[in-house]
Amino acid sequence: MGVEKHGLEGPEEVKNTALKVSLAGLFHDVGKFSQEYLRKDIPSEYRERNADLYLRYDRSRNRHTxxxxxxxxxxxxxFSDYLPSELNSPDWGEGEREDSFINLAAKHHRPETPLQWIITQADCLSSGIDRAEFERGEEIGIKEYRTTRLLPLFERLLRRDKDFEEADHFLWRYPLSPLSPTSIFPVRVEALSREKAREEYQNLFEGFTEDLKKLCHKEKIELWAQHFDSLLRIYTSHIIVFRQLCPQDKRPSSIRSSKPLSFRERYFSSRPLSTR
Structure with missing residues (x-):
């Protein structure tokens, strides 16, 4: 009663808001995973109506980024039919009028409210670079991301014949496939055409969406969140951390990092969300 008297939110609403922000962080870059395969599906009117809401605008190039x-x-x-109804409800959790779940997840490059800034700041902190540098580097090398694969830390530690300043110095890569007892081991580098790379991403995304449709407990969002976290672990662990080169040294970020992080390791907690 004292909580309500002082104008603060009750425990249930606080929990819902925390879960909303956490899940928005999980979802915020799912567009990088889905962009290639939803491009033909997205209606032109959807783009026209929402581009200014979610996308930055580069005046020097006269286009959205x-x-x-x-x-x-x-x-x-x-995919709203396969997600908990709360994720498409404007009234779930607290925040300002603009803080729907979809806005929290998608406005991380155009944040306007405190809750949206939480996602943006987490994005910057997890990248290990400041916001200005993060924005400058976003578009660099994006055409090559499909053929870039996650590099193994062990090769860098165990081989002494290379400085590993370039991706070409590595002889091994992790395969772009769902996490499994076999895919956790790197494979020898082979020539990878853009067509083959596109096919691998296509297969990965199709597997992800098919399994998303099978997730249980949509009516119990905290439990569903744990299932979704596991699904992301399976399908995004071998996706590269950045789709660009780092602006200050032009090396792939997985080389520049002390540890070659995957898409999921950078953006998502390795621990499931608590149901307590």
């Missing part, structure tokens, strides 16, 4: 944010929003709406 960071398009993955738009696809994050579209993914949440496109």
């Amino acid at each position: 960071h398009e993955h944010a738009l696809y994050t929003a579209y993914f949440i709406e496109r």
Whole structure:
């Protein structure tokens, strides 16, 4: 009663808001995963109506950038039948009028409210670089991301014949496939065409969406969140951390990092959300 008297939210609403922000962090870059395969599916009117809401605008190039944010929003709406209803409800959790779940997840490059800034700041902190540098580097090398694969830390530690300043110095890569007892081991580097790379991403995304449809407990969002976290672990652990080169040294971020992080390791907690 004392909580309500002082104008603060009750425990249930606080829990819902914390879960909303946590899940928005989990979802915020799903557009990078889905962009290639929803491009033909997204209606032109959806883009026209939402581009200014979710995308940054580069006046020097006279175009929007960071398009993955738009696809994050579209993914949440496109697959709404397979997600808990709260994720497409404007009234779930607290925040300002603009703090719907979809806005929290998709406005990380155009934050306007305190809750949206939480996602943005977490994005920057997890990248290990400041916001200005993060934005400058976003588009660099994006055309090559499909053929870039996660590099193994062990090769860098165990081989002494290379400085490993370039990706070409590595002889091994992790395969772009769902996490399994076999895919956790790196494989020898082989020539990878853009067509083959596109096919691998296509297969990965199709597997992800098919399994998303099978997730249980949509009516119990805290439990569903744990299932979704596990699903992301399976399908995104071998996706590269950045789709660009680092602006200060032009090396792939997985080389520049002390540990070659995957898409999921950077953006998602390795621990499931608590149901307590």
